[in-house]
Amino acid sequence: MKRTIFDADHEAFRDTVRTFCEKEIAPHHDEWEKVGIVPREIWEKAGALGLLGFMMPEEYGGGGVDDFRYNAILTEEITRIGASGIGFVIQTDLVSGYLLSYASDEQKARWLPKFCTGETITAIAMTEPGTGSDLQGIKTSAVLDGDEYVINGSKTFITNGINADLVLVVCQTDPSAGAMGFSLIAVERGAEGFERGRNLDKIGLKAQDTAELFFDNVRVPKENLIGEPGQGFIYLMEKLPQERLSISVVAAAACRRVIDMTVDYVKERKAFGKPIGSFQNSRFTLATLETEARIAQVFVDESITQLNAKQLTVDDAAMGKWWTTELQKKTVDQCLQLHGGYGYMSEYPISKAYLDTRIQTIYGGTTEIMKEIIGRGMGL
Amino acid sequence: MKRTIFDADHEAFRDTVRTFCEKEIAPHHDEWEKVGIVPREIWEKAGALGLLGFMMPEEYGGGGVDDFRYNAILTEEITRIGASGIGFVIQTDLVSGYLLSYASDEQKARWLPKFCTGETITAIAMTEPGTGSDLQGIKTSAVLDGDEYVINGSKTFITNGINADLVLVVCQTDPSAGAMGFSLIAVERGAEGFERGRNLDKIGLKAQDTAELFFDNVRVPKENLIGEPGQGFIYLMEKLPQERLSISVVAAAACRRVIDMTVDYVKERKAFGKPIGSFQNSRFTLATLETEARIAQVFVDESITQLNAKQLTVDDAAMGKWWTTELQKKTVDQCLQLHGGYGYMSEYPISKAYLDTRIQTIYGGTTEIMKEIIGRGMGL
Amino acid sequence: MKRTIFDADHEAFRDTVRTFCEKEIAPHHDEWEKVGIVPREIWEKAGALGLLGFMMPEEYGGGGVDDFRYNAILTEEITRIGASGIGFVIQTDLVSGYLLSYASDEQKARWLPKFCTGETITAIAMTEPGTGSDLQGIKTSAVLDGDEYVINGSKTFITNGINADLVLVVCQTDPSAGAMGFSLIAVERGAEGFERGRNLDKIGLKAQDTAELFFDNVRVPKENLIGEPGQGFIYLMEKLPQERLSISVVAAAACRRVIDMTVDYVKERKAFGKPIGSFQNSRFTLATLETEARIAQVFVDESITQLNAKQLTVDDAAMGKWWTTELQKKTVDQCLQLHGGYGYMSEYPISKAYLDTRIQTIYGGTTEIMKEIIGRGMGL
Amino acid sequence: MKRTIFDADHEAFRDTVRTFCEKEIAPHHDEWEKVGIVPREIWEKAGALGLLGFMMPEEYGGGGVDDFRYNAILTEEITRIGASGIGFVIQTDLVSGYLLSYASDEQKARWLPKFCTGETITAIAMTEPGTGSDLQGIKTSAVLDGDEYVINGSKTFITNGINADLVLVVCQTDPSAGAMGFSLIAVERGAEGFERGRNLDKIGLKAQDTAELFFDNVRVPKENLIGEPGQGFIYLMEKLPQERLSISVVAAAACRRVIDMTVDYVKERKAFGKPIGSFQNSRFTLATLETEARIAQVFVDESITQLNAKQLTVDDAAMGKWWTTELQKKTVDQCLQLHGGYGYMSEYPISKAYLDTRIQTIYGGTTEIMKEIIGRGMGL
Ligand SMILES: Cc1cc2nc3c(=O)[nH]c(=O)nc-3n(C[C@H](O)[C@H](O)[C@H](O)COP(=O)(O)OP(=O)(O)OC[C@H]3O[C@@H](n4cnc5c(N)ncnc54)[C@H](O)[C@@H]3O)c2cc1C
Ligand SMILES: Cc1cc2nc3c(=O)[nH]c(=O)nc-3n(C[C@H](O)[C@H](O)[C@H](O)COP(=O)(O)OP(=O)(O)OC[C@H]3O[C@@H](n4cnc5c(N)ncnc54)[C@H](O)[C@@H]3O)c2cc1C
Ligand SMILES: Cc1cc2nc3c(=O)[nH]c(=O)nc-3n(C[C@H](O)[C@H](O)[C@H](O)COP(=O)(O)OP(=O)(O)OC[C@H]3O[C@@H](n4cnc5c(N)ncnc54)[C@H](O)[C@@H]3O)c2cc1C
Ligand SMILES: Cc1cc2nc3c(=O)[nH]c(=O)nc-3n(C[C@H](O)[C@H](O)[C@H](O)COP(=O)(O)OP(=O)(O)OC[C@H]3O[C@@H](n4cnc5c(N)ncnc54)[C@H](O)[C@@H]3O)c2cc1C
Known part of the structure; x- marks a missing residue:
């Protein structure tokens, strides 16, 4: 299903982000995994490119763009290279919301400039x-x-x-x-x-x-x-949908990535004289995952549209959160299986994807808590 | 997730269809189930209201509207009352396509007028x-x-x-x-x-x-x-996506219906001194089904949009077909379970829904054939 | 997995039952489905062969055999021919237990003789x-x-x-x-x-x-x-495990039956120039079902052994009940799918199996109630 | 379901193994994980206790016991403490089989003594x-x-x-x-x-x-x-069932372990003022896993009995292999979920169990290859 929510400005932004990811992040991420943290400089480089403050008012050094599609693009591109250590999303999708909506002008003046440059990292x-x-x-x-x-x-x-x-x-x-x-x-x-x-x-x-x-x-x-x-809880209730949508954006992008990676693998790897992708079981498995990945993407895109229109409900965000992350878990698991023994080896990116994925159904509200919310919304 | 694809004209059409369904179909459908067929008159009544030929050129007595949202509305309303015996969809969504695209003017003149009035029933x-x-x-x-x-x-x-x-x-x-x-x-x-x-x-x-x-x-x-x-196969390949989307429209509408029906039931029925809907397992089951029903609907709606734009691919239609119908099967099954012993009794509509549902993953191309198509599209 | 719980006496009993089923039940069952009831005579015929009272003391006309393997054989053979209308199991596996354990001698003398002959049908x-x-x-x-x-x-x-x-x-x-x-x-x-x-x-x-x-x-x-x-509830708690095991026996036998029926079908039916059973998806589906059917049978057989040894716990019976019946449901559903459009036609036995199966996860205690029992047993 | 295959000798052996595991392995395993290998000495200690050569003829220093229940006990106890680094099973369950059945007397004399003492480690x-x-x-x-x-x-x-x-x-x-x-x-x-x-x-x-x-x-x-x-392949075909059963033994024992660990956790951990184990979803999840763990154990035990009787078929071993390992995967995944964020932390044993588990459906023949074998056995 062709995605239809982006226009040329978004695509230009995606190019910027992609170049940044490939040049500044991808070559170093393995190293950062070893030390367990990313260097502060990567935040500042991202800030310099406007990747951290695009949603902030221009007067504080931001881009002045109130459009979650940019947030999505940033997240998607980071996910596309498997850079799971980059915590920009906390800044751009979570903390940004609280500051934009509830911080006083004085606070904004105090914090936003360095928030935008990446000198201030938030949590x-x-x-x-x-x-x-x-x-x-x-x-x-x-x-x-x-x-x-x-x-x-x-x-x-x-x-x-x-x-x-x-x-x-x-x-x-x-x-x-x-x-x-x-x-x-x-x-x-x-x-x-x-x-x-x-x-x-x-x-x-x-x-x-x-x-x-x-x-x-x-x-x-x-x-x-x-x-x-x-008002803390009121604020959380108001902003958690956006946080959950962020996680869904990661999930959809991660599905995309591991399916692509696996399709490549199964076309190459041979067994019994044929590419393993040619066995009907492999084809059906991947056809199933591809179907669900596209369905997830359509739902995420529609959620972005509704968020932009201030219409994304708490329930819909909860639905997207649990469903896309459970899908991601299933997808990565089955794609790993298609890699055979190689899927279990750390040097194969599918194995890292497997490890990164498991938290998705837990943080930002567990699958169970999402279902509680949804059930409540149904009057049950 | 609020649906966004319909405008006021569509809603007016929906009202017409709903009234027709409730007045002309609902009171008789049980009887028609006993005799195993619907009377020809119901076709003519539908024709008289313009429900069968809206997509046909006005010169042949049609409505001249090339917009699959109307097809969807007709199907949704019929599904909403569980009128599974009504075969309009064959006429409006399948045969219509072949006649519109490939029939000669002479053929159109010969067949379309009675096609629109419902005097001619097609297969x-x-x-x-x-x-x-x-x-x-x-x-x-x-x-x-x-x-x-x-x-x-x-x-x-x-x-x-x-x-x-x-x-x-x-x-x-x-x-x-x-x-x-x-x-x-x-x-x-x-x-x-x-x-x-x-x-x-x-x-x-x-x-x-x-x-x-x-x-x-x-x-x-x-x-x-x-x-x-x-050219028979070329034509089929061209028109089958629309047929499959029709089936997905039924599936999404059927999920909606049985979930609503079941939510009502579990709020009423009590066990252990509480509504059975209040048990966490019931709530989670229904929250899961509701989530997937909405996700399905969003995908179906996006498919309708893309069909209207002549962009719905064979693959996307196949994806929607298998996924929504498998979902329908699961949904109806689990909703029946929530009815306990009553779910097994013919007088409860959930039981009829159960029986009607089982064919959905088979006709119009089985789930397996859909996956074959999708796998092929992925180069596997 | 070869079954190991039966010896020659059981096999002889199985032969008797099988002959009875094939001669006295199979030719008439369709007719009985039409009228919605089985004739009393079939009970008396079964009684005459000792099929209803084998577990009862000889002094009341019973067989004096306290061995649930005979009960299982009776149920298995009835299931093997799809004779879902025959309610013997209520008599032999449920009511028998209450009468044997709790009825007074006077009551036994009053009721058991005709219970054994089939003149008295119980519920x-x-x-x-x-x-x-x-x-x-x-x-x-x-x-x-x-x-x-x-x-x-x-x-x-x-x-x-x-x-x-x-x-x-x-x-x-x-x-x-x-x-x-x-x-x-x-x-x-x-x-x-x-x-x-x-x-x-x-x-x-x-x-x-x-x-x-x-x-x-x-x-x-x-x-x-x-x-x-x-003491009513004490009695129920004591006897329900046996009832639940009965249902598991049906489930395991039903899985066996529909898999065999389907394997035959997929070897015969062709598509794309090959038996549909030769497609890997069909093979994997059936291999999965066969695996689970055998696993279920091993568990049921072990449960029978433990029941005979008075060691089958309430929890283990509940586990077998929900698991085997959910498996039966899945098995029949997937076997129907492998029949394509024919699976939806009443004349194909798989379609009747589909209809008969749906109650299994509900009566005798729903899957949900079984899980409640098990969870309680785990101290949760 | 009470296990019934062990007698007093087995239980004594289990005590020995358990003590060994707790004293010699458990305190060091974390360290061995860091260095990526276990020291040779642990093999020699196990050898000294007779844990490596019990199945070998006494003349070569073995125990002369041809009873796979001992192999199972060794594996179960190692699994019970999560000591996934210990590769004894290769020696006792795999290599042992080839040497016992096909090695010449000269070879036995050459290799078995040190095989039994643990001085010779095999692969x-x-x-x-x-x-x-x-x-x-x-x-x-x-x-x-x-x-x-x-x-x-x-x-x-x-x-x-x-x-x-x-x-x-x-x-x-x-x-x-x-x-x-x-x-x-x-x-x-x-x-x-x-x-x-x-x-x-x-x-x-x-x-x-x-x-x-x-x-x-x-x-x-x-x-x-x-x-x-x-004759290499003939030998493999003959011995692979035993290897696969070994893996099933691990799987069943691992399920047991993580369920027990999780039941303890959910009884302790509180949310919303209650133990998280008391939420119906938690109870049902664990009841489901407990059911399937017991069913798996019964099947594994019956497989051991049949292996001992030289009756375990290639098909039955393949069935057990894929089913129990897929179950293990599901079980560990869901138990991790019940741990919430802690499940993702390396210091919690459930997280290590998660990592160790993922290979089980791959080595010893993937789930897919098992289904190929089973399908072939069904004539498909
Ligand atoms: C930790 C570990 C320990 C191991 N220990 C040993 C050991 O001691 N000795 C040893 O010899 N080996 C060992 N192995 C190897 C292991 O047995 C193999 O990895 C396994 O058999 C799969 O082979 P593969 O990795 O080549 O996968 P592939 O054969 O490349 O398979 C890739 C994927 O294709 C699928 N596939 C293949 N053929 C088909 C088909 N016909 N139809 C459908 N799908 C198919 C597979 O199921 C898998 O999903 C070990 C592996 C690991 C990771
Ligand atoms: C064909 C047929 C034959 C039967 N034969 C007999 C018979 O011979 N004798 C006899 O006495 N009965 C018989 N029954 C009745 C059968 O045992 C009951 O239907 C069954 O126990 C369920 O009860 P219910 O229908 O009242 O469902 P309800 O109790 O209303 O349950 C409705 C739903 O709520 C769920 N639910 C209930 N409590 C909980 C909870 N605490 N947590 C989560 N979910 C819950 C149930 O699982 C179910 O999904 C038969 C039923 C049928 C259909
Ligand atoms: C109620 C009803 C209404 C219908 N209406 C119409 C209609 O109006 N017009 C019309 O033309 N048809 C109609 N059909 C027919 C329907 O489209 C076919 O039944 C359907 O396409 C399946 O074909 P089949 O029944 O021959 O199954 P088969 O082709 O025999 O398939 C049997 C099984 O094998 C599987 N299979 C087949 N090929 C493969 C493969 N390559 N790989 C893996 N699995 C495979 C199938 O998925 C299926 O599970 C209708 C059917 C029903 C039951
Ligand atoms: C890598 C990582 C990053 C994180 N980042 C942040 C962060 O930046 N900021 C922050 O504040 N937090 C963060 N978290 C915390 C995360 O949001 C929590 O771990 C999560 O919300 C679950 O809470 P918990 O771990 O306390 O689990 P618990 O609440 O203890 O839950 C345990 C289990 O019980 C279930 N459960 C709980 N209540 C119910 C119920 N009513 N019904 C049924 N089941 C129930 C849960 O679903 C779960 O399966 C992070 C966690 C991780 C692991």
């Missing part, structure tokens, strides 16, 4: 050791003390956790207010009492720094509160 | 007892003898087989020409030697007349040849 | 219109009035409901006692106020009489109480 | 870079030159490839003889021209040395031929 910290799916279980507290919030608690599994200069932390600010007792507070690198744990050792995403964050009486000016106090 | 006969998936195995022969074709052979599983007045028969006209040896020839009710077998007893589609057709030295004027001799 | 009535999965929701009440129980309420979906002479009815005898407030009471044909509803119209099992039963102040002597009052 | 080399599934594509040649075979070619993916002292190499000895042109030849450590490639970097099995082997004019005495020339 968003919701999950805690004791609670992930159930955000209402968050225990990290922020207590207003004079002009400052005093933050105590810890977060875990935070993407860009080591590199991040500015972290949006979901804190409990009013334990008595239930769902209305949470707020979004920005904590900056260097704040006293703000420590990072180790860079967590994961199945995949080897170049992505995922870390624990500790807050021990961290004091931040009350001007670091994003938006209104007590 | 298309490809399948034979000995061959279904493999159309190149067709043995029904048509030999030119003077000004007439002499047809011998038999066809089976022909929808509208009993009611049909005009049957497009795929015949072998040149056994030595391989794939280029097949032609489309129209056979009219009453032609000598043209007999119908019994109305076949099927698992479902109880009101739909599916029959064998026998041709014993049937002579038809050579003016009954549709298009060029030897 | 067990748990399900009610308002409650199926949740047996604790049973509302049919039995109130002791002098020497009689007065029964009020209704039951539904009762197998052998029309033919049955002796019905074991689960009644609420003490609404205040919770799970300990239910008892098993036998109601005999002819009791005043005991009416049967219509023979329910179902998707399949067309020759099996499934009916509603109504109890309007039905008075039965208190000697019709089976076992102790208030 | 079997079939796969080549160019061919895995299709063993007839093997190109490594052995040409008889005087009293020696001269071997040329290369093998890949050889388990124990670095540690092995004695490698059974499948060679083409007669290119003109088709399937009868392959022989089994033993190559010993130190043979000139016999080189090992690097220890391959894999997704999992991190402590298992898997390597390429190169043969460049390697000369071995013709006394190193195992059995008869040209």
Whole structure:
């Protein structure tokens, strides 16, 4: 199914991104996987090209473009080269949303310029050791003390956790207010009492720094509160659809990539005197995966269109999130199988894809939580 | 996911169709299931409302509208009331295509007026007892003898087989020409030697007349040849995508219907003191089905858009066909399960839906044949 | 996997049963499907051969054999010919258990002789219109009035409901006692106020009489109480494993049957110049089904062995029940697909198998209820 | 389902093995994963306890026990602690079979004593870079030159490839003889021209040395031929069922392990104020996996019984192989999901299980090749 959502400007942007990915990322990514983190410079190079701030107002150094198709293109191209360590998406698709919608002008002036240049790397910290799916279980507290919030608690599994200069932390600010007792507070690198744990050792995403964050009486000016106090969950509910769509964009692009890679492989590799792609089982497997990859892409594209029109619902985003990521998991698994023993070897890109994929159905809200949301939307 | 492909004209047409379905079909369909056929009058009533010929040129009594969204609406509304016996789709979505594209002006003048009024009911006969998936195995022969074709052979599983007045028969006209040896020839009710077998007893589609057709030295004027001799397969390849999309439209609409029906049921029915819809397993099952139904609908709608733009490829149509019908099968099966013992009782509409559904992955090209086509398109 | 649980005596019994099935049932079953019930005579013929009472003590005319392998053979042979209307299993595998374990000597003397000859046909009535999965929701009440129980309420979906002479009815005898407030009471044909509803119209099992039963102040002597009052649920818990194993025996045998039937079909039927069984997809599908059918059979056979050793647990029986019946459903569905259009035609046995199969995951405890039981057993 | 195949002697052996695993392997395995290989000493310790040669004749230092239940116990216990680096199974379940059945007395005297003590570590080399599934594509040649075979070619993916002292190499000895042109030849450590490639970097099995082997004019005495020339494939066909059963034993034991681990986890971990194991979706998921794990175990146990009775067929072994390993894959995947984000962290054993599992459906004959074999056995 031919994609129809992009026009010439988007394609030009895609070219820029693709060149950047191939020149600046692809040759180094293996190395970054070994050290477990990407260098800050790659952020600055991306910033210089306008890849990090295109959605930000021009007055702060951004591109002033409110069109999620650009976000999608950036994500797709990074996924296309398997650069799973690059955490731009947190900045462009998640943190950007909170800052754009809820940050004050003063905050924007303070943070956005370096956000756009890539000098400031961001993260968003919701999950805690004791609670992930159930955000209402968050225990990290922020207590207003004079002009400052005093933050105590810890977060875990935070993407860009080591590199991040500015972290949006979901804190409990009013334990008595239930769902209305949470707020979004920005904590900056260097704040006293703000420590990072180790860079967590994961199945995949080897170049992505995922870390624990500790807050021990961290004091931040009350001007670091994003938006209104007590509105944290409202903001999350409003922005999570965009985060989930981001993950769907990755999923669809990853399906595309591994299918293409596998089609190439099965045309080359021979067994019993024939390309293994010529066995009917291989053909049917790949025809099935191709079908579902296209169906996923059409849904993702329509979701992008609806997001742009401010019409993407929480339910539809949840649907796309679980379905495309489960598909990605199935796709990568079956493509690996078609590689035979080689699929299990680290030097084959399909094996890395396998490792990177497994988290997709978990973060950003697990498949199960997505189904909870959808079921609720159906009145069940 | 809100559907976005329809405008006000379409909605007006939908209203007309819905009223027609509810007034003229719904109250009688059970009865028609018992007798195994729908009365010819329902065709004429539909014709009178313009439901059968909207895609035909106005000069022949048609509506002059070349927009598959109308076809989709007609199919969706019929499916919405479970009226599986109504074979309009053969006329509006299949036969219409061949006549519009390949019939001569003389043929159009001869056949279209009554096609539009519903006085002429049509069918298309490809399948034979000995061959279904493999159309190149067709043995029904048509030999030119003077000004007439002499047809011998038999066809089976022909929808509208009993009611049909005009049957497009795929015949072998040149056994030595391989794939280029097949032609489309129209056979009219009453032609000598043209007999119908019994109305076949099927698992479902109880009101739909599916029959064998026998041709014993049937002579038809050579003016009954549709298009060029030897082009039969080219025509089929050109028109089958539209047929397959029709089936996908049914599938998506059927999913919608049974999910809605089941959501209602599980909200009412109680066990262990709670609505059965409140058990997490029920919620997750329905959330899964709802997700996939919406994804299917988005793909179908995009396919309709692309068909209208003459861009729907053979592969994309094949993808939609197998995927949506397999989904329909799964959906109906799981919805039946949620009905418990009542799901197995004929009086519950879910049980009829179960019976009607099973053919969807078979006719119009089986799931396996669709995957063959797709695999071929991928170069495998 | 060669089966190893049978010895020569079992094989001899199998021969008897097979001959009986082929001579007395197979030629008439189609006719019985039309009338919706099997004649009482078939029960008496089976009784005369010892097929109904082999598990009963010899003093009451039974065979005195406590070995579930005989039950399995009877069920397997009936399934082998697709005789889904024959409700012997209710008598031999379900009711037999309650009578053997809990009936008094007086009751045995009263009921068993004709039970063995087939003059008395039995049923067990748990399900009610308002409650199926949740047996604790049973509302049919039995109130002791002098020497009689007065029964009020209704039951539904009762197998052998029309033919049955002796019905074991689960009644609420003490609404205040919770799970300990239910008892098993036998109601005999002819009791005043005991009416049967219509023979329910179902998707399949067309020759099996499934009916509603109504109890309007039905008075039965208190000697019709089976076992102790208030012990009804204890008895059910004790006997349901055997019922569930019965259903698994059917499932395994049905898989065997439809795979064999389909292997034959795909070896004969040709497409593209080759038997359709030779396409790799067909081969892999059938290899998958054959694998799972054998695995199911091994599990069923081991379950039979453990039942005979009084070691089959509630959990293991629940596991076998859901797994083998879900497998049967999948197997029949995929075998139908391999029949192409013919699979949808009533005259092909695969189509009848499809219709008969759908209830298997529902009655005897739905798949969902089985998983509840198993999960509970795991401490979840 | 209680397992019934073991008696007291087996249980005693299990105790020995378990103690050995817990004392000698478990504390070091993480370390071995880091270095990518297990130390030779662990083989010698196992040998000293009789764990490597129990199936060998006593005259050569073995235990003289021909009972595959012991092999199963060894494998189960190693799997129970997740010690995927231990390659004993190659020695005890694969190489043992070839030596026992086809080695001459002279060969036995030469090799078995150190095989039993663990001083000699063995491997079997079939796969080549160019061919895995299709063993007839093997190109490594052995040409008889005087009293020696001269071997040329290369093998890949050889388990124990670095540690092995004695490698059974499948060679083409007669290119003109088709399937009868392959022989089994033993190559010993130190043979000139016999080189090992690097220890391959894999997704999992991190402590298992898997390597390429190169043969460049390697000369071995013709006394190193195992059995008869040209019989290599016959031998493989005869012994592969046992190898496949070994893999099924691992699969069943791995399912057991990860389910137990996950049940513990979900009872502890809380979300929304409840153990996550208490959500119905978690319960149903685990009930499903538990069911299938037990069914798999029953099939594996029956296969062991039939292997002991020399009745396990090629087909049944193939069925068990693909089914249990596919189940293992599904089980580990779903158990990981139930761990949420922690499932993706290397420190959680479920994550290592995930990595180790992926090869199971590939080596020892892929799922696809198993289905080919089964389909052939069905005459398709
Ligand atoms: C690599 C990585 C990067 C991440 N990046 C970030 C980040 O940048 N910022 C951030 O805030 N977080 C991040 N996360 C955290 C992630 O969002 C959480 O791991 C995820 O939301 C799941 O939470 P959990 O791990 O606590 O699982 P749990 O909540 O403990 O869930 C465990 C299991 O229980 C299931 N479950 C929970 N509730 C229910 C229910 N009601 N019904 C049925 N099943 C249920 C879950 O679906 C899951 O299968 C990241 C995680 C990883 C691994
Ligand atoms: C209710 C009903 C209505 C119908 N209406 C019409 C109609 O109006 N006009 C008309 O012409 N036809 C009609 N058909 C026929 C229908 O299109 C055919 O039944 C269908 O195409 C399959 O053909 P077959 O039945 O001959 O199956 P076969 O071709 O015999 O196929 C049997 C099985 O083999 C599989 N198979 C075949 N080839 C391959 C391959 N290469 N690789 C793998 N698997 C393969 C198939 O997928 C199928 O599972 C109708 C059928 C039914 C049941
Ligand atoms: C042909 C036929 C023969 C039968 N024969 C007999 C007979 O001889 N005697 C007899 O007593 N009964 C008989 N039955 C009844 C049968 O046992 C019940 O239909 C069955 O137990 C399901 O009950 P229900 O129909 O009330 O479904 P419900 O209990 O209403 O269940 C509806 C749906 O909800 C699901 N559900 C229920 N509770 C839960 C839960 N806690 N969590 C998740 N899902 C849940 C069910 O699994 C099902 O999918 C027969 C039924 C049929 C159709
Ligand atoms: C960790 C590890 C350990 C191993 N240990 C050993 C060992 O000790 N000794 C040894 O000899 N080998 C060993 N192997 C090799 C292993 O047995 C092979 O990798 C396996 O048999 C598959 O062969 P292949 O990798 O060449 O895949 P290929 O044969 O190239 O297969 C690729 C894909 O094509 C599919 N395919 C092939 N033919 C068909 C067909 N006819 N129809 C449909 N699909 C088909 C396959 O199923 C697979 O999905 C090991 C491999 C690994 C990864």
